[in-house]
Amino acid sequence: MSDLLALTEPGSVAAGFSAQWTDRYTHAVMDTFGPPQRVLVRGEGCYVWDADGKRYLDLLAGIAVNALGHAHPTLTAAISAQLGTLGHVSNFFGTPTQIALAESLLRLAQAPDGSRVFLTNSGTEALEAAFKMTRRVGPGRVLALEGAFHGRSMGALALTHKQAYREPFEPLPGGVEHVAFGDTTALDEAFSPAAVAERGPVVALVVEPLQGEAGVRPLPPGYLAHARRLTSDAGALLILDEVQTGVGRTGSWFAYQHPEIGGGIVPDVVTLAKGLGGGFPVGAVIAYGERAATLLGRGQHGSTFGGNPVAAAAALATLGVIERDGLLGQVHDVGALLREEIELCGSPLVREVRGRGLLLAVVLNAPVAAQVAAQALEAGFVMNPVAPDAVRLAPPLILTAEQAREVAGFFATLSLPTEPADVPTEGETR
Structure with a gap:
């Protein structure tokens, strides 16, 4: 238990711990989801940290679950x-x-x-x-x-x-x-x-x-x-x-x-x-x-x-x-901004953005959603390849305009993936 407690301390960095936890996962957890993409140990607001101390902007929110982000003080x-x-x-x-x-x-x-x-x-x-x-x-x-x-x-x-x-x-x-x-x-x-x-x-x-x-x-x-x-x-x-x-x-x-x-x-x-x-x-x-x-x-x-x-x-x-906190209005405004910024980002991979509020899919011009999600994870963004040609964004409702522009910036610099990525394009849970 002490190693887990250490990982949850703010600012903790434990290089190599992710591999250890992943190995333990594969020997203890039933294989219904496949190996975890990362082992996450801490969250705050719209961000999560993995067991090696890397920070990610969480654009999935536990598949549209963490409405207030992570560790919200009121909740x-x-x-x-x-x-x-x-x-x-x-x-x-x-x-x-x-x-x-x-x-x-x-x-x-x-x-x-x-x-x-x-x-x-x-x-x-x-x-x-x-x-x-x-x-x-x-x-x-x-x-x-x-x-x-x-x-x-x-x-x-x-x-x-x-x-x-x-x-x-x-x-x-x-x-x-x-x-x-x-x-x-x-x-x-x-x-x-x-x-x-x-x-x-x-x-x-x-x-x-x-x-x-x-x-x-x-x-x-x-x-x-x-x-x-x-x-x-x-x-x-x-x-x-x-x-x-x-x-x-x-x-x-x-x-x-x-x-x-x-x-x-x-x-x-x-x-x-x-x-x-x-x-x-x-x-x-x-x-x-x-x-x-x-x-x-x-x-x-x-x-x-x-x-x-x-x-x-x-x-x-x-x-x-x-x-x-007036989050319905924030979802409307930030969702519209996120959609517009991605549509105008200039990436040849982006065909359209569909959805409403902060439930969006970035539709791609090629069936490379899994590769895009893998690139996003490496760049510090958690998103979900919900279909071969679509990446789902369902961030916390507290996402800010600045964070939305960071997401659009990722898509603007996106290169066309050529290698397959081992990221599932299905598997929603309820």
Whole structure:
């Protein structure tokens, strides 16, 4: 333990320690993620340090998790204070932090009377709960989109589209159909009388307003409004997966609240996690209105740790700092600056930047995203090759304009990679 404590001291430099920790990792940790790119020991603000003392600008934030960056004083104080008072009690009892968090989420979601919240530990668990809610609507089909990623557990995996994730674990829970991404004609067909007669009614549509792992692909304007009309007419649930896009990531509390994305709709269910706890594991299901809120009754779902006092305190602190410090506006402004600076950086590799707020993908003119991410790591930037030709940027919401310009400067000096890089272009976790 002493060597680990030494590594976490500010300013500590322990040359060669990364190799030692990586070797220990390969002998102790199950090989589901591959070898770690670096062994990180400390973070502060938007920066992290590895075991050899090298500093990196963190443009991934634990895959859109560390909304307030690393070691934020308000967040760490809230977690410490709550753990020093009441850590865990089970859901046979209520706690003030649990209740206050549910109330805060309903307020931010502008949810109607009768709405309720179920608290979880992760995005996958939130999707599992939402998937179970679809079964309570009645027998029928659940629609998801091609390119969708909704998690790794069996129900969430059934909603996920990528065959490489699905195939090793089939048969998955049935009744799920995937329709073409952003294609309203394909959606119309799935709800058509002919499809209902042949394949049964649609009971739910599950969509991400921006598909994260598919390369940060926003749904086209008008799609969610069209989906809302179809689901309402069919008596089906409209479930929005905002695990990655929620909690201010796009410059609004929820991505669907942008008029050009959501068109003013009110969904039936929204799932959250990732940034909600600022790095502490917590997720949520927001059920809008009495119908959705009562689909899961007593004894039909549960969670030992879901909504525990410490997780709820972390989430309340995260939401509070975002409001207090005006981070929604900062995400909008710095995200727009980051996008513009990269698009104008003059690199022949950069084709476009897509996304919203501080969830962006730098789309490249060649399938060299893994090599670009490897070069970035060497240069002191953590970013994610989310697709062969796209690098994902999801930094802390506290990213500054100066830091955004540093990122653009990296892309401006980027050389065309010629050697393969051993960096995965997939593998989001929830």
